[in-house]
Amino acid sequence: MGATEHPNHPQLADTPALISHLLNQVDHLITDLSLVEPLVIGIHTGGVWLAKTIAEHLSAPLGQLDIAFYRDDFSHNGLHPQVSPSSLPFDINNRHLLLVDDVLMSGRTVRAAMNELFDFGRPASIKLVTLCSVNQRELPIQADACALSLSLKPGQYLQLNGPEPLKLSIIESANHE
Amino acid sequence: MSNLANLQLTKDGELRHFLTPEGLDRLMLERILDTADSFVVVGNQEVKKVPLLRGRTVVNLFFENSTRTRSTFELAAKRLSADVLTLDINTSATSKGESLLDTLQNLRSMHSDMFVIRHSDSGAAHFIASQVTPDVAIINAGDGRHAHPTQAMLDMLTIRRHKGNFEPLTVAIVGDILHSRVARDQIHALKTLGCTDIRLVGPNTLMPYAIESMGVTTHNDMDTGIDGADVVIMLRLQTERMACAFLPSAGEYFRLYGLTTARLAQAKPDAIVMHPGPINRGIEIESAVADGSQSMILNQVGYGIALRMAVMSMAMSGQMQQRQSPIPPNNVTKEPRL
Numbered sequence: 001m002g003a004t005e006h007p008n009h010p011q012l013a014d015t016p017a018l019i020s021h022l023l024n025q026v027d028h029l030i031t032d033l034s035l036v037e038p039l040v041i042g043i044h045t046g047g048v049w050l051a052k053t054i055a056e057h058l059s060a061p062l063g064q065l066d067i068a069f070y071r072d073d074f075s076h077n078g079l080h081p082q083v084s085p086s087s088l089p090f091d092i093n094n095r096h097l098l099l100v101d102d103v104l105m106s107g108r109t110v111r112a113a114m115n116e117l118f119d120f121g122r123p124a125s126i127k128l129v130t131l132c133s134v135n136q137r138e139l140p141i142q143a144d145a146c147a148l149s150l151s152l153k154p155g156q157y158l159q160l161n162g163p164e165p166l167k168l169s170i171i172e173s174a175n176h177e
Numbered sequence: 178m179s180n181l182a183n184l185q186l187t188k189d190g191e192l193r194h195f196l197t198p199e200g201l202d203r204l205m206l207e208r209i210l211d212t213a214d215s216f217v218v219v220g221n222q223e224v225k226k227v228p229l230l231r232g233r234t235v236v237n238l239f240f241e242n243s244t245r246t247r248s249t250f251e252l253a254a255k256r257l258s259a260d261v262l263t264l265d266i267n268t269s270a271t272s273k274g275e276s277l278l279d280t281l282q283n284l285r286s287m288h289s290d291m292f293v294i295r296h297s298d299s300g301a302a303h304f305i306a307s308q309v310t311p312d313v314a315i316i317n318a319g320d321g322r323h324a325h326p327t328q329a330m331l332d333m334l335t336i337r338r339h340k341g342n343f344e345p346l347t348v349a350i351v352g353d354i355l356h357s358r359v360a361r362d363q364i365h366a367l368k369t370l371g372c373t374d375i376r377l378v379g380p381n382t383l384m385p386y387a388i389e390s391m392g393v394t395t396h397n398d399m400d401t402g403i404d405g406a407d408v409v410i411m412l413r414l415q416t417e418r419m420a421c422a423f424l425p426s427a428g429e430y431f432r433l434y435g436l437t438t439a440r441l442a443q444a445k446p447d448a449i450v451m452h453p454g455p456i457n458r459g460i461e462i463e464s465a466v467a468d469g470s471q472s473m474i475l476n477q478v479g480y481g482i483a484l485r486m487a488v489m490s491m492a493m494s495g496q497m498q499q500r501q502s503p504i505p506p507n508n509v510t511k512e513p514r515l
Contacts, residue, residue, distance in 0.1 A: 066215060068215070069215070069216075069219070069227035069228070069229050069490075070227060070228060070229075074229055074494065074497075075497060076501070078191065078494030078495065078497055078498045079212070079229070079490050079491055079494040081208065082211070083211060083212050083215045084211070084215060085214055085215040085217070085218045086215070086218050087218065115228070116227075118224070119222045119223065119224035119226065119227075120222050120223055120224075121223050
C-alpha cells in the first residue's frame, strides 16, 4: 500500500489548479440554478477541508458531517474507531445545500450523508460538489460540480491529504475490495 | 486487571462487553468519550435517532429497580434504532421459578444481541459475560456495590466537556463511598485518564478500609476536602444507612457533609458540582447549590444517554467483528472511507 504519482493522470499533480477549477464550477452552478444563499456542508475529513475553501470563497456558512453513524457497513466493519461530532450551526430546513466531499467513488458515503442530513431537517435542495469522481459507482449518485473524472484500476483509490496543503494522490491497496 | 480487560475486549482489542472501566486503557476510555461526544449532537437533531443498531435486539434485564438508569438505557437503545425489550424481572418468569440461567438462554434463543444488566449481586454481569452468554454483548448497568461503569463514564464525559484535560484537576468525591457502586469506577476512570488529585470526603464509617491504596487521599473534614477543588461529586446518601448506625442522623450529616453555597465557596470559583441522582435535597446538597449555575446535575442526565449510546454501539461493533473473525484485525482502520 502506498501513494504514487500516477503517470496516467498528470492532472492530479496540481491539486490547487483542480480546486480553483472546482470553485469556478461552483460559481456556475449557483448562477445557473439561482441558488439563493446556499449553505456549505463538508463530509469528514477531506470534504470538510474542501468545504472550508468553498465556504470562504462564497462567504457562506460552513457545517460538517461525520457519517460514521449512518454507514451501511456497520455489520461488516463495525464502528469507525475515530468518530468526530457532526456540526450544523444553522437550520437546514428549506435551504439550498452544497454537500462537499473530496472523492466520489461508490456513492455510499453520499447516500449516508443524505440520510443524516434529513435527520436535521428538510432542505430545499442538495447539490453534490466533489473534487474528483472515480468511475466505480455502486449507487445512482452523480456530482453536480466536479473538477476531474477518472478511471482507476482495481485496488487503487484516491485520497486527499491535508489540510495544508491539500494534495490528491492515488493509493494502491491490496486489501481494498 | 488483565482478566477484566480480556473479558471486555475482543482479541483485536475492541470493546465487546462493558463491565467496568477497570482494566481498560486510557486510549479505550478516551475513545468511549469521543464517541459519546458525537452522540451528544444526535440529541439536538430534529430526528433524534441514528440507524446504527437497526435490526438488533437489546434486552434490558433489570433485577432491581432504577428508573433513571433504565429509562436512559432504553432511550439510548431506541436512539440507536435497536428493538428494545425491557424486562422487569420481578414480574417475569423468574417469579414463577425459572432460573436466571434459563431466562438468559431463552432470551439468547430469541437472537438477542445485547443484554443490559442491573443486579443487586456484585459480579452478576461479569458472571453472565464470562460463563453464560459470551456471544451476547453485556453492558453492566450496576451490580451490587461493585460497579456502575456507565454512570462513572458519564461523569467523566461531564468533566471533560466542562473542564477539559484531567491532568491538572482536583476532584473531590463526597459522601457514602463505602456503599457506592460508582465511586470505585470513578476512581479507576479518573486515574486512567490522568487525574492525580482525587480526594474522598466523608465520615470514617462510610469510608472503605485501606481505600488509600487506590492512590487517593481521604478527608473527614469537608472544608479541607473540597478546598480548591475543580470538581465536586456528591454521592447519594442512602437513607437506609441511617438505620444501620453508620450515621447519627440526617441533620448531623447535612451539617458536616452537606454541600451548601457557603461551603462550595471553598472550592474553585468555577468548580462544577455533580450528583448521580436522585438527589436528597437538604441531606447531601442544598437546593440553592443543586439548582445553581455550577450544578451539572441535569447536564449529566443528557450526557448519560450519549454515553450509553457510545458503549452500546462500540460493544455491538466488537461482538459482530468477533463473530466474523477471521477478518484481519487492522483492516477496519485501514479500509478507505470513500
